[in-house]
Amino acid sequence: MKTGFIGLGAMGAPMARYLHARGLLTVVGNRTQSKADALARELEVRAARSADNFADCDVVAMCVSLDADVLENVQALAQVLKPGAVVVDHSTVSVQTARRAAAMLHEHGIGFVDAPVSGGVEGARNGKLSVMAGGDAEAIEKVRPVLEAYASRISHMGATGAGQATKAVNQVLVAGINEAVCEGLALGEKLGLDAERLLPTLMAGAAGNWFLEKRGGTMMRSEFAPGFKSAHMLKDLRIVRDIAREASIQLSTLELALADYGRLVDQGDGDSDTSALIKLKRGN
Amino acid sequence: MKTGFIGLGAMGAPMARYLHARGLLTVVGNRTQSKADALARELEVRAARSADNFADCDVVAMCVSLDADVLENVQALAQVLKPGAVVVDHSTVSVQTARRAAAMLHEHGIGFVDAPVSGGVEGARNGKLSVMAGGDAEAIEKVRPVLEAYASRISHMGATGAGQATKAVNQVLVAGINEAVCEGLALGEKLGLDAERLLPTLMAGAAGNWFLEKRGGTMMRSEFAPGFKSAHMLKDLRIVRDIAREASIQLSTLELALADYGRLVDQGDGDSDTSALIKLKRGN
Secondary structure (H helix, E strand, O other): OOEEEEOOOOOHHHHHHHHHHOOOEEEEEOOOHHHHHHHHHHHOOEEOOOHHHHOOOOEEEEOOOOHHHHHHHHHHHHHHOOOOOEEEEOOOOOHHHHHHHHHHHHOOOOEEEEOOEEOHHHHHHOOOEEEEEEOOHHHHHHHHHHHHOOEEEEEEEEOOOHHHHHHHHHHHHHHHHHHHHHHHHHHHHHOOOOHHHHHHHHHOOOOOEHHHHHHHHHHHOOOOOOOOEHHHHHHHHHHHHHHHHHOOOOOHHHHHHHHHHHHHHHHHHOOOEHHHHHHHHHOO | OOEEEEOOOOOHHHHHHHHHHOOOEEEEEOOOHHHHHHHHHHHOOEEOOOHHHHOOOOEEEEOOOOHHHHHHHHHHHHHHOOOOOEEEEOOOOOHHHHHHHHHHHHOOOOEEEEOOEEOHHHHHHOOOEEEEEEOOHHHHHHHHHHHHOOEEEEEEEEOOOHHHHHHHHHHHHHHHHHHHHHHHHHHHHHOOOOHHHHHHHHHOOOOOEHHHHHHHHHHHOOOOOOOOEHHHHHHHHHHHHHHHHHOOOOOHHHHHHHHHHHHHHHHHHOOOEHHHHHHHHHOO
């Protein structure tokens, strides 16, 4: 099965490497061409210069940033992929974007799976992402060998858009947990508690969570290398807000997180890990 | 080592049983006498009718509800325990209460350890609590065999009060995580996502946490048997608010949780598990 991969960022690059390790990767593409060229050279695959280079692919996986990027890529791929091919999108975008992408491809007999992921850069690097997939069962079965290359869990959540709906729920949890952890640890600092003793104690009880385990130590040392960039969190939360509004549900934790990450990005921390939120909670 | 245990609630009763299993339990006490009588009969230990019944104890452990309960018990024990005995308090109370209790006992040559716990009723039932201890090292070493009976982790966090300070941090995390999980799952319901598929998918990624794992399934079935009662959460959060004010730190997630648990208790859900918060998030 010939697979292309578009979007070689902090998540996409390790995912493409796992595809290569399974002998599935044929061609890589990236907005900044030099990145695609470098990875293609290293892995001895093709670097795409245009959508045409994906024409022979059975599957094209994609992990980009914005809704517009997804739609632009999908529009180009719709013109070149053969009927029966499937595009699988790992980006976090709106449910509507997923539906538009599916419709654009469907016209040409091409399948689409919305398949956002969770697990962070760690999950991408160790090939243990959680994939939340929306689309028809046939398309998902077709791309399963691709997803299995970098996922520890693949959940078929429902029709097109159900993957993005699940990711929205995931991001409400992630953002709210970040708020709780950053706020709690800022309090711990003010109370003079020792990080070395505090963090394992918190992890051992009902406060235990992924973010505390992965980011507790670094944030208390004020190390904010991403990880997951605050600007990306803000983008995701805006998507979630739209989804929540459409579903007529009030989400107060989400509103708090939106305000906080908006402030964080405004003060120049957009490229910092989301754990930089502790700076606001410390009051500086 | 003769040990007494006061407060045989959802946490205290299983803790006392673990002490008994290690051959450490001598006497049990409880505000509602019939509970102490029943457990004492079952375990073939003494049921206390007054503080005098603890006079021969080397250690008295306590797990009660309110600051006033702790101080009342400590005042009575100070009159009867022998010098060198240690009182260990597992209740969640203020740092000041811990310091007052320590001072009252110190006058009589009796030690004190503030040792709130995390891990919920599950942690108490399976003997895997996380204990956050404050006090001098000698007193903590003395009570270590007692703590080891029901704890998987014992952290000496600092001087008297440091255990309660750590618990305050723990409860900021717990309350904020509850907000995030209840809000996210309420959104998931509105979006029509299937709980059976949603919960393991969320657990597998960066949203993973203790509360989701233990309470996600029950709350989506609207089962709210405690667990940890909402009224107790509200009490704890009020203690945390006082601690935060004294430390001059603004905690917005905490304020949100205080308002939400206040509403929940007002509407008659004080005896429901904290996961009943999803009712507010659903908008009903």
